[in-house]
Amino acid sequence: MSTQEQVQKLAMKAQRPLLEVQNLVKVYKTGKRALQEVNFIIDRPQVVAIIGSSGAGKSTFIRCINRLVEPTSGRILLNGEDIVSLDRKGLRAARRRVGMIFQEYNLVERLTVMQNVLSGRLGYVGLLNSIRYKFPPEDIRAAFELLDRVGLEGYENRRADALSGGQRQRVGIARALMQRPELLLLDEPTASLDPKTSRQIMRLVGELVNERKTPAIINIHDVALAKAHADRIIGFNDGRIVFDDVPANLTDEALARIYGDEDWNPPADDGEATRS
Numbered sequence: 587m588s589t590q591e592q593v594q595k596l597a598m599k600a601q602r603p604l605l606e607v608q609n610l611v612k613v614y615k616t617g618k619r620a621l622q623e624v625n626f627i628i629d630r631p632q633v634v635a636i637i638g639s640s641g642a643g644k645s646t647f648i649r650c651i652n653r654l655v656e657p658t659s660g661r662i663l664l665n666g667e668d669i670v671s672l673d674r675k676g677l678r679a680a681r682r683r684v685g686m687i688f689q690e691y692n693l694v695e696r697l698t699v700m701q702n703v704l705s706g707r708l709g710y711v712g713l714l715n716s717i718r719y720k721f722p723p724e725d726i727r728a729a730f731e732l733l734d735r736v737g738l739e740g741y742e743n744r745r746a747d748a749l750s751g752g753q754r755q756r757v758g759i760a761r762a763l764m765q766r767p768e769l770l771l772l773d774e775p776t777a778s779l780d781p782k783t784s785r786q787i788m789r790l791v792g793e794l795v796n797e798r799k800t801p802a803i804i805n806i807h808d809v810a811l812a813k814a815h816a817d818r819i820i821g822f823n824d825g826r827i828v829f830d831d832v833p834a835n836l837t838d839e840a841l842a843r844i845y846g847d848e849d850w851n852p853p854a855d856d857g858e859a860t861r862s
């Protein structure tokens with residue numbers, strides 16, 4: 587390849603969106619069309635909140651992105667690589683590029699905070715070392731740094747089952763970041779938390795997205811929280827994107843398009859309208 591071709595290739599790579607979803611369709615075995623031709627692009631690190639009524643397809647969408655749910659058709663390009671067409675081995679590698687954060691934290695309760703965080707590297711250290719929880723010094727250093735960053739300095743030897751919900755979610759975030767992911771997926775990360783802790787967690791996620799230049803897609807029910815902490819909101823209705831814009835443009839008319847004309851009754855603004 588000539589130097590000019592190499593430069594062109596690099597330039598094309600640099601221009602690729604971080605994530606591109608093309609014509610994504612999911613039809614469950616029951617015949618339910620949960621996603622109908624979904625298209626969207628993330629071209630810069632940003633917090634994208636996914637909102638919509640129960641059953642609108644939010645979880646299906648987020649789970650299709652790392653193929654916890656198998657898409658029926660369409661393409662999902664993560665930095666240019668189509669996740670949908672990968673075989674089992676390719677998929678395992680691709681999943682390491684996507685950090686997942688769950689509503690119920692999915693920690694191993696009897697293990698320490700440090701062991702839980704290090705488990706974000708399990709896919710990298712080989713079976714035997716992973717069984718023994720043996721990790722290279724740079725991983726241990728990175729885990730300590732992340733624990734500091736998420737506000738859990740000094741908690742490394744606590745057992746996960748001795749933590750509060752907010753602390754558990756901080757461990758979940760640190761574990762996901764240990765993968766050095768190219769994308770973060772958060773499935774209702776604040777649904778089990780009180781309002782104050784929810785705001786703290788959303789603020790932390792926003793800061794980490796900016797610091798690490800890693801975009802995050804967050805499935806969230808709380809419209810006020812989404813408006814206060816997301817850079818962009820995507821509204822789903824019946825498996826389709828019916829809103830995709832900045833929070834400031836989420837008008838009553840847009841909310842009616844997303845939730846229908848019934849009483850969608852968003853929670854009152856709690857005065858934390860800006861991300862600090």
Ligand SMILES: Nc1ncnc2c1ncn2[C@@H]1O[C@H](COP(=O)(O)OP(=O)(O)OP(=O)(O)O)[C@@H](O)[C@H]1O
Pocket residue numbers: 614615616618619620638639640641642643644645646647
């Ligand atoms: N495994 C499944 N088999 C069949 N239908 C499913 C399955 N999972 C979800 N669905 C259906 O697909 C549609 C979208 O569901 P999904 O869970 O993605 O919605 P959601 O917006 O995340 O809802 P919620 O906010 O309640 O979590 C719903 O009609 C749901 O009943």
